[in-house]
Amino acid sequence: MGKRWHRRRGNAHAAHDDHRGRPPDLLPLRPGPRAQGRGVVDRQRAPGVLPSPPCPAHDQHLLRARRGDSRGADRRSRAGPLRGVLRRRPGGARHRRLRVRRVGGLPDRGRPGDRPGARGDIDRERARGPEGDRRRRRGPGDRHRLLREGRPARAGRGGPAPRPARRADGGRNGRVTGGLDLDVAAGRAVEAAVAAGASDAEAYAEERTEREIRVYGGAVESLTDATSRGVGVRAFLDGRWGYAYGTDLGDDGIAELAAAARAAAAVADSDPHAGLPDEFGAAELGPLRSGELASWSTERKVELALAAERAARSHPEVSQVEQVVYADGEGTQALANSRGFSGAFEASSAWAYVSAFAGEGSDLMTGLGLGMGRGPEALDPEAIGAEAAARAVALAGARQASSRRCPVVFDTLVAASFLGFIGGMLSADAVQRGRSLFADREGDEIATSELRLADDGTLEDGLASAPFDGEGSPRRRLPLIEGGRLLNFLFDGRTARKAGRQTTASAERSSYRSPPSVGASNLVVEPGGDSLEELVRRADDGLYVTDVVGLHSGVNPVSGTFSVGATGILIAGGELAEPVREITVASDLVTMLRSVEAVGSEARWVPFGGSVRAVPLLLGEMAISGS
Numbered sequence: 001m002g003k004r005w006h007r008r009r010g011n012a013h014a015a016h017d018d019h020r021g022r023p024p025d026l027l028p029l030r031p032g033p034r035a036q037g038r039g040v041v042d043r044q045r046a047p048g049v050l051p052s053p054p055c056p057a058h059d060q061h062l063l064r065a066r067r068g069d070s071r072g073a074d075r076r077s078r079a080g081p082l083r084g085v086l087r088r089r090p091g092g093a094r095h096r097r098l099r100v101r102r103v104g105g106l107p108d109r110g111r112p113g114d115r116p117g118a119r120g121d122i123d124r125e126r127a128r129g130p131e132g133d134r135r136r137r138r139g140p141g142d143r144h145r146l147l148r149e150g151r152p153a154r155a156g157r158g159g160p161a162p163r164p165a166r167r168a169d170g171g172r173n174g175r176v177t178g179g180l181d182l183d184v185a186a187g188r189a190v191e192a193a194v195a196a197g198a199s200d201a202e203a204y205a206e207e208r209t210e211r212e213i214r215v216y217g218g219a220v221e222s223l224t225d226a227t228s229r230g231v232g233v234r235a236f237l238d239g240r241w242g243y244a245y246g247t248d249l250g251d252d253g254i255a256e257l258a259a260a261a262r263a264a265a266a267v268a269d270s271d272p273h274a275g276l277p278d279e280f281g282a283a284e285l286g287p288l289r290s291g292e293l294a295s296w297s298t299e300r301k302v303e304l305a306l307a308a309e310r311a312a313r314s315h316p317e318v319s320q321v322e323q324v325v326y327a328d329g330e331g332t333q334a335l336a337n338s339r340g341f342s343g344a345f346e347a348s349s350a351w352a353y354v355s356a357f358a359g360e361g362s363d364l365m366t367g368l369g370l371g372m373g374r375g376p377e378a379l380d381p382e383a384i385g386a387e388a389a390a391r392a393v394a395l396a397g398a399r400q401a402s403s404r405r406c407p408v409v410f411d412t413l414v415a416a417s418f419l420g421f422i423g424g425m426l427s428a429d430a431v432q433r434g435r436s437l438f439a440d441r442e443g444d445e446i447a448t449s450e451l452r453l454a455d456d457g458t459l460e461d462g463l464a465s466a467p468f469d470g471e472g473s474p475r476r477r478l479p480l481i482e483g484g485r486l487l488n489f490l491f492d493g494r495t496a497r498k499a500g501r502q503t504t505a506s507a508e509r510s511s512y513r514s515p516p517s518v519g520a521s522n523l524v525v526e527p528g529g530d531s532l533e534e535l536v537r538r539a540d541d542g543l544y545v546t547d548v549v550g551l552h553s554g555v556n557p558v559s560g561t562f563s564v565g566a567t568g569i570l571i572a573g574g575e576l577a578e579p580v581r582e583i584t585v586a587s588d589l590v591t592m593l594r595s596v597e598a599v600g601s602e603a604r605w606v607p608f609g610g611s612v613r614a615v616p617l618l619l620g621e622m623a624i625s626g627s
Helices: 182-195 251-267 298-313 381-395 412-425 428-432 493-499 532-539 589-594
Strands: 200-216 219-237 240-246 318-337 342-358 365-373 404-410 453-456 477-482 522-525 542-549 561-572 575-588 596-599 604-606 611-614 617-625
Touching (some): 219 251, 298 381, 412 604, 532 617, 542 575
Antiparallel strands (some): 561 575, 575 617
């Protein structure tokens, strides 16, 4: 009697199953005809790109058991005869489940195919899918897998339909790092901030990869490769604003950031000028990302750095090469706000420098050579190394000069250092805080007519160029000093509103970790018509300054007075003479600008004080302190 259930017809557990007349939630199937005959095998060559397998919701076709195709034809790419054998007799609660022979029964998760092996043809790589995994192993050959329907639930069903299969993501959390575009993430962050109660919101998303290679003595000293990705949210609420940032770009992470930014705004001090700017848009620019950077291998970049070192060492008077650095960066930036603006762009940069020594013992002097561009293809390692060697050798044997007043020629690197500092003092934020000597001097004559200075964020070769600034205002060319007069300050949305002006698209972003601040993009000095040799000739008996130290600590931003250490070469009769060191150059910035007598013609980009395109400058008499 205990074994009587073996003799029951149908499902022995039907009385205990939870069907009770409800439709099942798996694929319905009625018994079909018996399996058809075998059919002709098509021995075609496998295509380079295989079509996706049938959708699981319609995968009622089966594969015929047969010998393997020696030519690799994909047996899952063609429809087969309909299923004719059920693995469970219909009539019970689970009678609508379907199991299929010789197929894993797994959906296509979009996993990429295996990479070809050594000397393999990339067009003949193993197809993606369960029949060949990423480790080149065969999948289960004769397992019976349940096939689920995967369609949305309807009224009267027993519950929600099975979820779609998770896409292949390498084991990462797709809600955090899965392929979410940065502009989409920024837009969702804005929506979340507004939903959290912000009256206005702005989100800045960024992904950037930076690499640095240092070599010494013909070998790699260090190599770093770092990628950062995140989003910053700025929320405005009743004249207040708060900022929050993070790296979780999933729904939960963005919602937390938006709530945190809104909470920060609720407790911030009131600022009647806080808010988004009144102008949005994007300038039309050419590509800002190198088309060759991605093709440069690490080994090739190392060789570039080593070539620069060899070029510096090849000079017979160079005693040591102290530093050789190559670095590059590339990334994507996206911005969105609650006023409807949304934009994104890609950019890249690369630079290298060499620091070389010439002389012996306490007489060692340093020379710097550098280059910069959109990618490594724009760098000339031999020229960089040769420049470092030439500068060091030119200063070898330098002595302290006697004090004097004389004309001064600023080297391009020195001019870039001073102009970058001046650009920071033209920020409307510094002016409104009373931290700039140029406050209340707009329209005044502060320089000679020979000097023309502008901020231009639209130059394709300017490494700070972008279609829009850190608040979404279109970049433009802004004249700062022309005809000797101070024409404009640099404004973002807040400082412009405070001054009753329009933004000059001068909101800068250092990264997603900080809110925007006022700053210059590309400071540009318009070249003149005189070469460096002509400037030296016009200086007659003067000083050619090749380097200054202590600029940021030696300049008073309110009064403009400065006293900085310098090295250079004395000029005698319009010719470069003997090198000097341990001297001090003193003046004030307005007097210096008013003493510019000529502007050189050799312009170059220098990463001092931001992105500066500078030229050599000839100045009138300045005080030189020495022995």
